[in-house]
Amino acid sequence: MDAASPPLRDLRERTVLVTGANAGIGYWCAEQLARRGARVVLGCRSPERAHAAEAAIRSEVPDAELRVLPLDLGSLDSVAHAAADLGRPLDAVVCNAGVKAADPAQRTGDGFDLMVGTNFLGHFALIAQLEPLLTADARVVTVGSLAHRFARLDPARIDAPWRGSSLRQYGMSKAALMAFAFELARRWSGSSRAAVCAHPGYAVDPLTPERPGLAEVSGALRVLAAPTRFLVQGKDDGALPIVHATASDDVSNGDYWGPGGLLEFRGAPTPVAASDLVRSPTTGAGVWAAAERLTGVRFPA
Template sequence: MSSASQSRPWDVHRLPSAEGSTVLVTGGNAGIGYFVAEQLATAGATVVLGSRDAVKADAAMTAIRSRVSGAQVRHLPLDLADLSSLRTAVDRLDVDRLDAVVYNAGVALDDGPRRRTGDGHELMFGTNHLGHFALTQPLAPLLSAAPAGRIVTVGSFAARSERLDPDDLQSARDYRPKRTYGRSKLAQMSFGFELDRRLRAAGSTVLSVVAHPGGALDPLTPSRPPVHVTTPGERLRALPAGLLVQGKDAGAWPVVRAVLDGEVAGGQLWGPRVFGLRGVPRREPVLPHMADPAVAARLWAASSELTGTDPRLGFR
């Protein structure tokens, strides 16, 4: 979002000004999304927390305001599992333009039976991917109205080891919670890369960028009451893991850079520097299976049909 060239190395603790910009962060009330919102507010952006839980959103806004003097932050009721509600939610944004949206919200199930959204879609694929896919269409005019709008999709390190099955996108035949979660994040990333290809072909000024937090653990995350509290004992026990992974505050760094760095280009992937698991953000190579055009085309067509969305998503 910053048009200024980088005269110094990127510093996660000295972010460029985002004054005058508005950014929507889905799932900005907790986890990675909370720290993305906090850091963007620190840079001066007006941050909109997209969350279906008003109580958790209020807690997040309280935490941000306690740490960022004059923070401009507000809540947008948003339920990605309810596709019919998304256009109304965007209407409530009440802005003339949107400088960036961070597609961060997601559901992760570790066990239990296969669950479905109210629309009948598998819960993780339906929320993590289909919800964001459908949200793009009503957001398109607002992003196009910005001088250089950005869509930043938050993927996962888990997507490295997964592969999409275009004939079983919703894990109807092969449901294993952790695997289904990884595939839903891979679907998000595939969407992000394909979206940028289509934006470039349409001559759009909007960029689509993908970022991931690496390994981000709650016990290594600094406390942000009332959103999150890490006890000294939890942090001490987690210190050995800190050699390989990091807290969710640091996990937000690649996402924030993807939003703010004027040198970031569409179609790029950003993640932590050390083995893709921890450290300051860097550009990463895009693995072939994450941006396979043939798989992406099938995913796109299926997503459009499942959500009842124009495949052009409002971009011309």
Template sequence: MSWDPHALPHAVGTTVMVTGANAGIGFFASEQLARAGAHVILGCRNPERAEAAVSAIRRRVPGASVEATPIDVSDRGSVAAAAASLLERDRLDVLMLNAGIVHPPAERATDADGNELVLSTNVIGHFQLAALTLPLLERSNGARVVSLGSLATLLSRFPLDDLQLESSYNSWTAYAQSKIAVQAFGFELDRRLRASGSAVASLVAHPGYSTSGRTPGIRGVNQPSRAKRFADNLQAAWTQGKDHGAWSAVRAAIDPDAVGGQYYGPRFVTKGEPVVTHATPTTRSPRVGERLWTLLEEYSGQAFRVGERR
């Protein structure tokens, strides 16, 4: 299957919600999907940054249909409010779970409910958002949930009995473990959707290694320092900009040939055009997925039953 990220299929008539859309991969995925004709809802926690991103897309994509909606994925109340506002809509064709802490704090931090902050942001809030918006996705013919995984899943263990890292926190483990959980959730969601006969699909995409210093400068969205540009360009051989990093998630969102359970990533592992690639056995494991699901229901306080009439 060939795919040209510069010539996307038309997405006119579809509605897409992207979390963490004011910067990085979320911004460029939103812009690319808007260029393809989708109506894009940019989920952002900061109103000024949201406005800068919406203005930038309108400037760069004439006729773009975009709006911002407030959401802080580490705040259960904020996620519930964003979901309630989404549920008032007629349709949601793509829910892109992108927001993330990519540079975790050196010391363990928690959200207002006491959950470890990286897990809360990268995983728990997205689990809650998907659970609450599933009825709307079910109403939208052939909708997709796209989760943002990572190559970091190759480099860490996944001790399910210590997901909150209460005694063993370090920033690298917190990030890698959160991304293993993201992927395991995405694949488990797809298994549950398939088992229930749902038309909704869940796919996972990773952006390779994408840095802001290799990304086009955009006022209010991406303004790396000269030093950052210089340092990032030294790694040019194996890195790409976040505009290209968005390609895998965009393909997972709108390639008509994509199917649930697929894992998309760059052709040359850390960079390149998006292709179907291999996810780790841990993140594919039904046993891991099932156990994780129970934990995420507990941490989020949100039951997530797939295939149950509501």
């Protein structure tokens, strides 16, 4: 890894759920947390890809303590079953799974826009139903995105039909997830729990180390991508701010972490600025109410 590894707390005997742990940033979060001694629960939609990721982690961390948890964030039934099946206390949840591009006509099994339903509503329902399992000092880490900065977010129309750029809709779904996290941080104020956001910067496959079962990149493409390393980074380094937010002692409730380099595209983990929109208590209360209305799921009182 070309970014400095962050100082992390001792993760032995601590359990972390990582959603979307079978690929990309989620995989690298899972591998790095396992390397630090954490029990890692791989929350994945595809059993085959989940077991491939499990095997890849064990090839690097032979004594890793891993468990595969079937979890489709695009299905409220799957979310409820996963929360019920987990059956053990959680010290952290990394809300990583997401859809990065979709057609406006694509919907989840519950009828929500695919990106909003998966990236935000599924995670809202998951954390609400996992809340009784969270330890007294648990952390919920939501994976945000630089794309939130140009998002237009109206909580009252969060699941409305959309047209135009898929990237803009992705940014809106990530902005909703981040606004939820900052609202959760406000509601947890005064407790030992922490809700934190982090983003991976600009992380690409051609700069990422190879792992069996993950995205394959040709040698030629890796050579062509090598000169871009001064500006962007591999997904292993993109995972560092998320892992830092999950396990470092210098993280506080309501923080937002990302790469510290130019444009926040790459670099060692550092506190970064989120938009006023996602930090707003009004936005946070609005997306929380919308999520409760749409999913029918509420946090315990």
